[in-house]
Amino acid sequence: VLAAMLMISAYQVFTYISRQRSRGDVDLQELQGARHAINYLRRDFRSATPQIADAATLAQKRKALRMPIVEASSFSIGNEAVPVLISDGEIHFFKHLYDTPDGVSRPATEQVNYRIDSAHKCLVRSVAGVDTVFKDIKDAKFELYAHPLNPALPMLLVTLRINADQKDDKTGDYKFFEMTTTISSAITSPFINNPYWHIAQD
Structure with missing residues (x-):
């Protein structure tokens, strides 16, 4: 049933895009820019994880792993246990690096930030002091989402907005x-699916 729903949804999306393209309402370059941004988001978020310091208390560890992804209006790196933080126009998280050297007990992580630059109307990805600008993304919305078939598994719902080809005749806006x-x-899924992870530490 889920597979059928996904196929129907994908068909509706691509049918709509094809219809808009035939009318000249979608710029192919900007559509490609949106896909490019989504690919970056997928690669980064697939290994998103709470950042838990060695000095964190057991209570802090429990809370971070029980609620690895939360909605928040602000981001603070001062906490000993930092979950994945989602706000309306910005997300902060740490991700595992797959090139962690052999013999290292804890995987290396790096901080990732996606945000909308309202002044320049673009999406910006910041990692290790390097910014990647997605100029075709004019606005974005990030939300915490729970699928009806598995509401215990938190997901990131992303909505990206791009300009269409034509401007509004009355306002002159795109x-x-x-x-x-x-x-x-x-990475966060096993934390929720295994609620007894902490027993060995009690």
């Missing part, structure tokens, strides 16, 4: 086209 997708983290 029409917008939105792309929406959901992304889950392969």
Whole structure:
């Protein structure tokens, strides 16, 4: 049933895009820019994880792993246990690096930030002091999402907005086209599916 629903949804999206393209309402370059941004988001968020310091208390560890992804209006790196933080126009998280050297007990992580630059109307990805700008993304919305088939598994719901080809005849503004997708983290899922992770430490 889920597979059928996904196929129907994908068919509806691509049918709509094809119809808009035939009318000249979607710029192919900006559509490609949106797909490029989504690919970056998927690669980053698939290994998103709470950042838990060695000095964190057991209570802090329990809370971070019980609620690895939370909605928040502000981000603070001062906590000993930092979950994945999602706000309306910005997300902060740490991700595992797959090139961690052999023999290292804890995987290396790096901090990732996606945010909308309202002044320049673009999406910005910041990692290790390096910014990647997605100029085709004019606005974005990030939300915490729970799928009805597995509401215990938190997902990131992303909505990206790009300009369409044509401007509104009355206002002179561009029409917008939105792309929406959901992304889950392969690392946070086991934390929730195994609620007894902490027993060995009690």
